[in-house]
Amino acid sequence: MTQTLIKSAATAESDRPVGAPEGFGGLRSQDPGAVSIGGRGATKAPSKAPMVGAHDQPQSMCPAFGSLRVALRMRRTASVLVGSACCAYGLTFTSHFYGARRSVGYVPFDSETLVTGKLFEDVREAAYRLADPERYDAVVIINLCVPSASGVPLRLLPESINGVRIIGIDVPGFGVATHAEAKDVLSAAMLRRARQEAELGPVQAPRGARSTRPTVALIGEMFPVDPVTLGMLLEPLGLAAGPVVPTREWRELYGALAGVAAAAIHPQYTGVCNEFAVAGRPVVGSAPVGYEGTAAWLEGIAAACSVSAANLDSAKNRWLPAIKQALAGSPIKGRITLSGYEGSELLVGRLLVESGADLRYVGTACGRTQWSAPDCDWLESKGVRVQYRATLEQDLAAMAEFAPELVVGTTPVVQKAKEAATPALYFTNLISARPLIGPAGAGSLAQVINAAMASRPRFAAMDAFFGAAGERFAADLGARAPGGFGTGAAIATEDLASC
Numbered sequence: 250m251t252q253t254l255i256k257s258a259a260t261a262e263s264d265r266p267v268g269a270p271e272g273f274g275g276l277r278s279q280d281p282g283a284v285s286i287g288g289r290g291a292t293k294a295p296s297k298a299p300m301v302g303a304h305d306q307p308q309s310m311c312p313a314f315g316s317l318r319v320a321l322r323m324r325r326t327a328s329v330l331v332g333s334a335c336c337a338y339g340l341t342f343t344s345h346f347y348g349a350r351r352s353v354g355y356v357p358f359d360s361e362t363l364v365t366g367k368l369f370e371d372v373r374e375a376a377y378r379l380a381d382p383e384r385y386d387a388v389v390i391i392n393l394c395v396p397s398a399s400g401v402p403l404r405l406l407p408e409s410i411n412g413v414r415i416i417g418i419d420v421p422g423f424g425v426a427t428h429a430e431a432k433d434v435l436s437a438a439m440l441r442r443a444r445q446e447a448e449l450g451p452v453q454a455p456r457g458a459r460s461t462r463p464t465v466a467l468i469g470e471m472f473p474v475d476p477v478t479l480g481m482l483l484e485p486l487g488l489a490a491g492p493v494v495p496t497r498e499w500r501e502l503y504g505a506l507a508g509v510a511a512a513a514i515h516p517q518y519t520g521v522c523n524e525f526a527v528a529g530r531p532v533v534g535s536a537p538v539g540y541e542g543t544a545a546w547l548e549g550i551a552a553a554c555s556v557s558a559a560n561l562d563s564a565k566n567r568w569l570p571a572i573k574q575a576l577a578g579s580p581i582k583g584r585i586t587l588s589g590y591e592g593s594e595l596l597v598g599r600l601l602v603e604s605g606a607d608l609r610y611v612g613t614a615c616g617r618t619q620w621s622a623p624d625c626d627w628l629e630s631k632g633v634r635v636q637y638r639a640t641l642e643q644d645l646a647a648m649a650e651f652a653p654e655l656v657v658g659t660t661p662v663v664q665k666a667k668e669a670a671t672p673a674l675y676f677t678n679l680i681s682a683r684p685l686i687g688p689a690g691a692g693s694l695a696q697v698i699n700a701a702m703a704s705r706p707r708f709a710a711m712d713a714f715f716g717a718a719g720e721r722f723a724a725d726l727g728a729r730a731p732g733g734f735g736t737g738a739a740i741a742t743e744d745l746a747s748c
């Protein structure tokens with residue numbers, strides 16, 4: 250399904266420098282009016298701490314998958330990868346494994362095209378060949394590790410061709426730590442372009458009818474029920490849920506910017522939050538999870554949108570008792586450690602604590618941002634250790650320290666837990682793919698968590714039956730090979746469902 254786009258002749262179109270390069274990390278340019286919001290792309294002075302990227306501590310799949318997935322889920326959007334063939338193979342394989350059903354363009358290179366600059370011309374020709382306004386609103390071109398490191402200047406591509414937007418981004422593993430944060434890189438680049446277009450004049454209307462109430466844009470890929478629940482929570486405040494960013498089509502970007510505020514449900518979208526801030530839209534962090542989380546979130550939204558005290562009380566009176574009842578009806582008892590790389594780990598942690606779980610540790614591969622600060626503070630006030638940029642070693646150390654009755658984690662963590670006969674659940678497939686928000690989320694975790702914890706005797710029986718079989722030298726081919734494969738190779742497809 251990979252579509253190879255090779256330059257055959259130089260295009261006559263002249264280069265037209267465009268505005269801000271839509272790159273990554275500290276290299277991403279800022280609008281003059283950008284406010285300091287922390288995280289990648291912030292205007293504040295960079296931290297002196299060395300940045301730990303995916304290659305230093307491989308806790309996540311190739312980060313570019315996050316950007317590619319955002320592009321592949323958008324209507325009328327073409328995606329092109331620029332990088333090593335093995336990287337493109339892995340990324341397209343994973344995309345199609347998760348049902349992309351779209352071709353992914355690929356611009357190959359060799360040493361000569363890389364050093365002579367011909368690769369950039371090949372990329373530009375690929376953009377021209379794809380830019381058919383009958384088929385596409387946008388062509389997304391993603392520089393992978395080698396072209397990013399070599400400085401292939403996607404910012405010099407035409408801003409648009411035949412009315413089709415050309416969006417070039419750098420998403421190297423050494424600059425973007427997780428695929429969750431790579432979703433932000435592309436989403437922010439698109440939102441910035443949409444904002445610039447809206448500033449110039451009228452833009453495309455939403456596909457459906459416009460909301461009669463002011464809207465709040467929702468930030469983060471969520472379980473499909475969650476945006477619906479968020480809309481219900483907002484209704485007594487006199488508000489409605491706006492589009493979810495990342496959006497499913499270009500015109501929704503305008504709708505998101507047209508809201509009165511944005512809710513950073515997933516806190517790693519710092520670039521997107523920055524774009525909303527530049528557009529004059531207040532951003533509210535955390536999310537309505539559990540009783541206390543929902544109360545605090547409703548208050549935050551009410552303050553950001555100047556909602557009356559009466560409407561805020563009405564919303565609280567309508568939703569908080571239902572959430573309390575749902576939590577009481579689905580208690581979780583047991584000691585748990587939790588880790589993942591989706592960005593929603595702290596929210597899940599809050600829900601577990603409010604459900605009664607003895608949660609000791611939350612590790613997230615994502616970095617600290619101001620949008621998750623309320624969740625971090627809340628968890629720490631309950632005695633939970635929170636570790637941002639958590640490494641596999643830190644997750645495993647927490648497991649060893651707290652001897653949990655259930656481990657929720659990534660594949661290598663779950664593998665270690667099961668080896669120790671400890672029940673374990675994959676965060677990505679089994680926990681983050683559930684509703685978390687409001688009353689629907691309040692009871693959603695208990696069933697799967699309690700069932701897993703109840704399986705402990707089964708693990709003990711299996712452990713006793715198999716004894717040392719399959720351990721150490723008898724484990725697998727990798728363990729026998731010189732150097733072995735180690736746990737780093739154990740990031741398997743269970744963890745790839747960042748849907």
Ligand code: SF4
Nearest residue numbers: 311312336393394422
């Ligand atoms: S693009 Fe970089 S991080 Fe991704 S697979 Fe290739 S080398 Fe690894």
